Amino acid sequence: MSISMIGIDHSMAPVDIRALFAFTRKNAGEAMEKLKEQPGIDGCIILSTCNRLEVWASVDDTAELSLYKELCKLKNINDDQYEIYFTKREGHAAVEHLFYLASGLKSQILGEDQILTQVKDALGIAREHFTTDGALEVLFRMAVTAGKKIKTEVPFSHGNPSVIHQAIEMLDRQGYCVQDKVCMVIGNGEMGKVAAQALMEAGADVTVTVRQYRSGMVNIPFGCKRINYGERMDYLPKCDLVVSATASPNFTLREELFENLELEKSIVLIDLAVPRDIEPEVGRFEGVTLYDMDSFKTDEKPAELQEHLEAAGKIVREQMDEFFKWLEGKDLIPRIQEIKENAVNDFNLRIMKPLKNTHMEELEKEQLLSAVDRAMEKVVNKMLFGLRDSMNEQAFLECVAGLEKTYEK
Template identity: 40%
Template sequence: MQIKMIGIDHSKSPLQYREKVAFSTVRNIEFLNILKQEENILGGVVLSTCNRTEIWISYKDKLENEIDSILCKFKNINLYEYKKYFTYREDKEAIEHLFMVSSGLKSKILGEDQIITQVKNAVEISRESDFLNTTLDVLFRNAITASKKIKTQIKFKKGSFSVVDSVIKKLEKLNINVKDKSCLIIGNGEMGRLASEIFIKNGANVTMTLRQHHKGDVVIPVGVNIINFSDRVEVLPKFDIVISTTSTNRYMLKYEDVVKVKLKEKVVFIDLAVPRDIDEKIFSIKGTIGFNIDDFQIEENEINSFNETIERTKEILNEYIDNFYKWYYNKDLITNIFEISQKVADDTILRINKLVDDNTKNIVEKSSKKSIEKLIFCLRDNMKPRDFKNFMNILEKNYLNEDI
């Protein structure tokens, strides 16, 4: 099928390796432009989240350069060192993996909602970069549609999850009640807004940083206070909980800055960013407790409670996977279907040409064409690909290769 995927994720790679391969939106676009220059690569999508970076390509013939070497050169990292953390998938395995990822079945927090938006955003970046070919477009569209259907029709026994929900649960287990606590969120992107909403829902008093030049451009969740991003270190003494969620490549909180301010007696630092936002040396400051993204996941003893839900989820995924396969294996026949339907319509008009007026002829032509298309597409969706190709060969011989 000539679809490839290379990925690095939480199941195989430590955070310090994942963060070196993570992409911001700007770097995503830059990398897609690099891939565009590669001979035989027809399209690409880069999915970069807190827990994974995955690169998908559609190609023809043989690749001159493998994706892992292109990636490592772009990121200025050693291929030999990283190869053991990469996962390589092709064709059927790659396709089915994508559906599992977009539905949340591959997430650290099983069934999380956020992944659907992340997949949609990755596809949109490729589309805007003019690097989303038809095969990847149809593939990702089916995966996203399946995931939306799962979200609306299937409820996981413990509800829908995000990594922030897991943060709340972990704090509860440590007897840290967030109600009435002062919480600082560094970063106003999707993760920052989600963290704000969930902490407010749980009774916290939330303040979010906002860069001066972003004022008026960012939707701020109801009930959230705003401070200037540049004041983030200065205001730390006011807060019980500090959460950082940006997508930059440098620390938002440095040890040498934080150690100079007088923190509260007990402060929780939570770093949900990849690459990391908070210098982990800060976690050693007296009275502080710190976590990064790898500290949050579904409990192992809870997984069995999801078995029935997982099976129902896979049933929906398989339906849309089959839809993609039917489209892919027959995509070269679509033009012929339209040509055959037009030939049948022309044949019909010739037979009634002497009996009706021009207006009726037009109506009959359009109706017969649509009827034949509906019939052929119905057969395509209910036949094995090989049988359908044989069927189309018969029609082509009788309609496209002979004059009426």
């Protein structure tokens, strides 16, 4: 068994290419079920966010399969031209990637912690659809643990960044301050709520759209106003800035809706969705400035963030070492268990004769033997796992093989 993954992200592909391979939560679950049915795949997890799509699998070493081709089948794509945008990782490289990813060290905005929740949610969806296996379960769980440890012990000093925070900062550098601006956020999911909260904290007047049939059930950030989604185009001319962040497969703002629209002032539109929420042609209208997810890329690392990277990297490496110890020992556990059982049986045979000559009741003898068995198991465990921790891998494997030969019949 080996761990493999393929991935596409903001550093390798523009938003329109990433959109072709994006999954909703529901679609991801259905896709994982189909993927696990393929011969040679023991477990799988799909991680789909606005910035990336990754397919993870525990693969039989003898199986001949392409995760990219399996993904294309799921998305009904019959063209190999997109394969150049994907990165394939296996074994150690795949594990290292996930640990650094969950820690926010590979995000478009370095140090952001939304990805930690997204990795955790991806594991949760896989559990719900029974598509994970032991190796992926432990890998994702330990990667999340590393991310949490970094979040607790190495707080990145510029807070909890997200794309909307970076968008606000970029606009501010360009001389556009959102304070006192009239803003509308289309979408009240996780991304929409983060956007609304960030705009509120920056001093904007924020209104959030809510689907009419869910109006009474949706919580929006305190201080925001709400309107029905169907009223968005009536309210839009009053706005200085509009953010759209939904999981809708359709455009929330289409070109045709702007054809006869009379804007009261210039307006900034920010599309935070993958696939896109705002039809790109909307940006051609006079007075409209349109940004998408890729508008906020930056290679700049804040000085205060750079100071914490080494500490975060140390935590990642420590947690990775723990995972590889577990992975290396996983296949040895049945062998160690058999050695332990043989050792206990051997000891019992040697102690039975002197035990028979003692003046003890049968019940007392049984209780004594049970206690001895438990003690022997603990001793053998301590010896074997102590050897594993103090020897290199090859020497330890030779010790295990030698102990197995001792009890060969």
